[in-house]
Amino acid sequence: MIAIILIVLQPVLGLLVLSVVPPLIWISAIFQKKLLLSSRDTRKFNSMITASFAEALQGLRTTKSLVREQENLREFQGLSSQMYGVSIQNALQSAVYIPIVLTLGSLAAGIALWRGGAGVIDGTLTLGTLVAFIFYAGQFFNPINQIAQVLVQMQGAQAAGERVLSLLATVPAIGDSEEVTAKLHQWDKPDRPTDLAPDGHPAGIETLEFRHVDFAYTDGEPVLKDFNLTVQAGQTIALVGASGGGKSTIVNLAARFYEPTGGSILVNGHDLRDRSLAWYQSNLGIVLQGPHLFSGSVRENIRYGRLDATDEEIEQAARSVNADAFIRALENGYDTDVGEGGNRLSTGQKQLISFARALLANPRIFIMDEATSSIDTETEQLIQQGLKAIFEGRISFVIAHRLSTIRTADRILVIEKGRILESGTHQELLAQKAHYHALYTHQFQQEREAKLFEVGGWRYSQTQSDPASLDKSS
Numbered sequence: 001m002i003a004i005i006l007i008v009l010q011p012v013l014g015l016l017v018l019s020v021v022p023p024l025i026w027i028s029a030i031f032q033k034k035l036l037l038s039s040r041d042t043r044k045f046n047s048m049i050t051a052s053f054a055e056a057l058q059g060l061r062t063t064k065s066l067v068r069e070q071e072n073l074r075e076f077q078g079l080s081s082q083m084y085g086v087s088i089q090n091a092l093q094s095a096v097y098i099p100i101v102l103t104l105g106s107l108a109a110g111i112a113l114w115r116g117g118a119g120v121i122d123g124t125l126t127l128g129t130l131v132a133f134i135f136y137a138g139q140f141f142n143p144i145n146q147i148a149q150v151l152v153q154m155q156g157a158q159a160a161g162e163r164v165l166s167l168l169a170t171v172p173a174i175g176d177s178e179e180v181t182a183k184l185h186q187w188d189k190p191d192r193p194t195d196l197a198p199d200g201h202p203a204g205i206e207t208l209e210f211r212h213v214d215f216a217y218t219d220g221e222p223v224l225k226d227f228n229l230t231v232q233a234g235q236t237i238a239l240v241g242a243s244g245g246g247k248s249t250i251v252n253l254a255a256r257f258y259e260p261t262g263g264s265i266l267v268n269g270h271d272l273r274d275r276s277l278a279w280y281q282s283n284l285g286i287v288l289q290g291p292h293l294f295s296g297s298v299r300e301n302i303r304y305g306r307l308d309a310t311d312e313e314i315e316q317a318a319r320s321v322n323a324d325a326f327i328r329a330l331e332n333g334y335d336t337d338v339g340e341g342g343n344r345l346s347t348g349q350k351q352l353i354s355f356a357r358a359l360l361a362n363p364r365i366f367i368m369d370e371a372t373s374s375i376d377t378e379t380e381q382l383i384q385q386g387l388k389a390i391f392e393g394r395i396s397f398v399i400a401h402r403l404s405t406i407r408t409a410d411r412i413l414v415i416e417k418g419r420i421l422e423s424g425t426h427q428e429l430l431a432q433k434a435h436y437h438a439l440y441t442h443q444f445q446q447e448r449e450a451k452l453f454e455v456g457g458w459r460y461s462q463t464q465s466d467p468a469s470l471d472k473s474s
């Protein structure tokens with residue numbers, strides 16, 4: 001509107017004033033690009049600094065024990081000086097851009113004053129028209145200056161927005177297929193019979209089968225080759241073997257954190273990919289090596305597995321895994337605050353709570369991946385007794401180093417290089433006198449030595465070398 005008024009008032013003078021607009025647009029386009037690029041760099045280094053900072057805090061003890069503080073400091077200083085560099089660049093760009101816009105606006109006002117003033121002296125222009133003209137020219141450039149200011153902020157916001165949106169737009173590699181989604185639409189309703197899952201199939205999980213499963217994390221580096229295994233509800237499968245053999249990979253596949261690259265995994269005879277992912281994973285209970293608790297009370301942490309559980313059910317779950325006694329001995333019992341990440345409790349105590357949490361959720365498939373590796377033998381024995389309650393009626397996978405944890409499994413698989421080397425019960429495998437026997441004998445010796453240290457009064461009089469008979473006396 002103001003541009004039209006300027007031209008109507010004084011066509012020649014108006015065009016002269018407006019002639020600064022094309023260079024203004026051109027310069028703005030250039031700076032918009034520059035500002036966006038430097039804002040992106042600023043965001044990038046900002047997240048690198050945040051990530052490095054968070055990692056440094058997490059690994060604090062390792063850093064201290066290896067006296068790596070100076071190296072970490074140097075790394076952090078490197079990142080922050082890069083951040084400093086791009087921030088200065090970004091600030092310089094806006095410090096140059098905004099004055100250019102202001103200068104161009106003032107130049108236009110100067111042209112109006114110069115040419116218009118000459119017109120007033122010549123008598124071709126009245127003073128009133130000139131005053132009105134200069135007033136309108138000022139009105140024209142005010143919003144342009146404001147837009148320039150906003151443009152700088154917008155480039156910063158766009159760079160930040162791009163990062164958030166690209167994260168939100170990431171499609172998970174594993175999800176429900178179109179057929180499953182259609183079934184969920186049809187069946188996932190409150191009036192669905194209780195024995196049906198949200199995808200219309202029966203809700204129970206009776207068998208889990210690995211059928212000719214191949215798997216690779218990266219193309220060309222197979223981890224599992226033609227892996228076959230069938231597990232029935234109520235059965236406990238123990239996986240043993242050297243690290244890197246593929247034990248965790250097997251349970252990652254059973255949990256559908258990954259999907260097979262060849263062959264299939266079937267639940268009740270149906271390919272897992274034809275079942276609802278959310279339904280399947282809601283039937284999983286997983287306890288890993290490093291138990292993770294959230295800040296809050298012990299009770300809240302156990303309830304995390306099933307939000308509608310009553311206090312009585314929570315205590316029942318804790319009793320089943322032998323956690324009740326130690327919880328009651330805490331300062332405020334079940335209401336004791338566990339601290340951030342559970343850091344006011346020992347690893348063994350955290351692990352007992354995470355077992356209670358897993359049990360409360362009442363999973364159909366229970367997975368323990370080295371869950372007892374980082375705890376003392378005493379807590380392990382407590383857990384050991386509680387495990388019976390957890391394994392009851394479920395499909396369970398147990399990966400453990402301590403062979404005492406897996407002795408009672410229905411089937412023990414010795415895994416090496418992604419294949420089953422041996423399979424059978426504890427007694428059967430010992431009788432084979434092969435890999436498992438070697439593993440067990442070695443381990444047994446270590447456990448016996450550890451016991452000798454623990455219980456000073458233990459009389460070491462046995463000299464049998466057959467681990468199967470030692471087993472009973474231990």
Ligand SMILES: Nc1ncnc2c1ncn2[C@@H]1O[C@H](COP(=O)(O)OP(=O)(O)O)[C@@H](O)[C@H]1O
Nearest residue numbers: 217218223241242243244245246247248249250
């Ligand atoms: N996320 C991953 N990405 C790439 N390779 C992996 C990943 N996890 C494990 N691996 C590889 O797969 C193999 C089996 O690992 P894993 O199943 O963790 O063994 P285990 O639990 O028996 O120690 C190893 O060679 C390991 O390097």
Ligand SMILES: [Mg+2]
Nearest residue numbers: 247248249369
């Ligand atoms: Mg592992």
